[in-house]
Amino acid sequence: MHEYNPPSQARRRSKFAKTGLLSLPIAVYLTLLLLPAETATQSAVLVFLGRFHPLILHFPIVLILLTTAFVLLGRLNPLFEKPIIIRSLFGSTVFFTLVAILAGYLLYISDAYSGALARNHFYGALLTGGAITVCFLLYEWAKSKNKANGPVFFSFLALTNLSLAYTSHMGGSLTHGEDYLSEPLAGIFPAEIEQKDPEEMLLYADIVATVLESKCVNCHNENKSKGDLLLDSYEALLSEGKSGKQAVVPGNPDESELMVRVRLPEGHDDRMPPEGKPGLTAEEHELLALWIANGADPQVKKGEVDDANMQASLEQMMPAILRAQYKILEDKAAFEAAQQALETIATGQGVSIAPDKQMNNKYFGLKMKFPPAPFGTEQLKAYTAYFPYFSKVSLASTDIVDDDLFYLGKMTELRELVLQKTALTGEGLPYLKDLPHLETLNLSFTPLEDAHLLHLLSYQNLKKVYLFGTPLKQEIVEAFRKHKPDIAVIMEEGPYY
Structure with a gap:
């Protein structure tokens, strides 16, 4: 005969089982927290497993947001209070968060990640995983008591989402650079660097040269003269290369090698920029052509331009020019800081x-x-x-x-x-x-x-x-x-x- 268990006893055993199961992720997170942060290994197997982290991490991100949405909707409208759905979401979230964090830890210790960004990303992930697991425990406790979720539950839910946002930002910065989010805003807030009055900007030094620096100079400078074409100074633009051609022939864009190259069709060996690199915009094409056609004067200012078409192109380009100038100055500052740090290490x-x-x-x-x-x-x-x-x-x-x-x-x-x-x-x-x-x-x-x-x-x-x-x-x-x-x-x- 089967032993009879009263419903209350069965529920109690189920509750203990759930509590024990949900305690496991927290125990794992505490263990990872106590392990040395700079542990290093070069195991090929761990590298392989760790590199699943970028594939898995999107699951917990979406699930945390979806779980939060259902919980809040259920709070506002009883029609959305569906415990079976919310439990399923919580269970999936806790599981995929644990798997993503374990894969991330393997990647962290096996793929030469180090520094504050990597550590903060890792600790933020542990906090996110721990907080969402506690949320699930509190949700189950409230349901077992037939009570509504209280302020402690919602505090942990808010902590989970805040920690998720912070961890995601650290991960993005680790992958794409610390200015990944802020870089597109550089042109919106140009006051952070010294900027000339746009009307006082020199057409060549401040605008044309910025376009060339952003799109062309990396391959056409005194140290790397691709196609025998120098574009890193005004004097270089007007000098003849070994081919006898000038990059810029004042007053004649059709004879200027610069314009010849940028007008070549995509896929042509001599086209500038080459395939795979950002090309010139329509406004940049027009600006270069009009500047050359009007004599390629290095001293003329934006405010002195009489050509209506050129003025229209300049107005459209100014936000992009300001962003490019900001990026050039920012990169220069970062390079100088890196050089100082490297020289200190090398000492x-x-x-x-x-x-x-x-x-x-x-x-x-x-x-x-x-x-x-x-x-x-x-x-x-x-x-x-x-x-x-x-x-x-x-x-x-x-x-x-x-x-x-x-x-x-x-x-x-x-x-x-x-x-x-x-x-x-x-x-x-x-x-x-x-x-x-x-x-x-x-x-x-x-x-x-x-x-x-x-x-x-x-x-x-x-x-x-x-x-x-x-x-x-x-x-x-x-x-x-x-x-x-x-x-x-x-x-x-x-x-x-």
């Missing part, structure tokens, strides 16, 4: 930090001084917060090992990497395969193993690799050349930069 490390002229001084180069000082994992990790600022790195004759390529793989703007005379076997080369701009890799005088050379086959943009003094078999090198003819294999020591 005593035997490392030289300098702006990369080939990248128009928008990124930095790092190289060892001579004679090289000890430089290994800990010294490299000291630059973690500034990895996106490096375009050129030379770590020749250092203590760098294959595992350290995991960190170098975070330098997303890296173009040139020198690792000659290190102990690399090539086992860590897969860490660099997703670098979108890496063009030159120097592995001369390393104990590179034959099998690991094949990792370079998956590199996105590699154009040149130095392999002099490595123990690679000649047939392996030839097979590599055959399969990757677009990568120049150079059997020379190569420069140290």
Whole structure:
């Protein structure tokens, strides 16, 4: 015979089961809170699991907002008070929040995240998860007592949503930069930086040059003259390149190479800007053409322009020009702050930090001084917060090992990497395969193993690799050349930069 349980006893057991089940996420969050925040591991499995975090996190965000909406609607209108729906939403929310936080923690400890933004994002997630779990417990307690949800419940619900907003902001800032939300507002609040009266702005120096700086100068400057075209100064615009053509021919936009290039159809090799980069707007096209047609005077001010069409274009462009000027000044300030911080870190490390002229001084180069000082994992990790600022790195004759390529793989703007005379076997080369701009890799005088050379086959943009003094078999090198003819294999020591 089955033992008879009175309904009250069954409900009591169900209540205890729910309480115990909901205590589990809170116990997990407290455990994560007490674990060292800067724990680090390089397990490929943990990296794989952690990278599900960006896919999962949208579920708890939507569910928290949906649960809040149903609870509030039920408070305002009894027709929306549907406990079975709200319980289902709460249960799903608590589950997906727990899964998202666990995946986020694995990503945090395994994918080289560090710094205040990452920590604040992590702690905000723990607070959000804990608060929504307490909400569910309070909701169940109120229903078991046939009571309405009280102020404590709604306080935790408000805390959940506030914490969710903060955590989401930290996550967005971590992914896209700290100014991700504020950047579009720069043009609305231009008073935060010094701005000229628009009528006093010089047409070239303040407006045309801003357009060129934003869209063109990165590829057309004294250090990187793409297509033999210099656009970084007024004098350069009027100078003839090796082709004998001028970027700007005052009074004649049709003969000006600048206008010829921007008018080329999409997909043309010489079109400016190239495919994948933001092109000029219709107003910017018209402004450049009219400025050149009217003599390309560097001294004329906006308020002195008589041409009605040019004035109309200028008025439409001014908000965008102000935003671009703000961004240029903001980037300059951030670059100067980064340079000061990098130079402080480099002090005593035997490392030289300098702006990369080939990248128009928008990124930095790092190289060892001579004679090289000890430089290994800990010294490299000291630059973690500034990895996106490096375009050129030379770590020749250092203590760098294959595992350290995991960190170098975070330098997303890296173009040139020198690792000659290190102990690399090539086992860590897969860490660099997703670098979108890496063009030159120097592995001369390393104990590179034959099998690991094949990792370079998956590199996105590699154009040149130095392999002099490595123990690679000649047939392996030839097979590599055959399969990757677009990568120049150079059997020379190569420069140290």
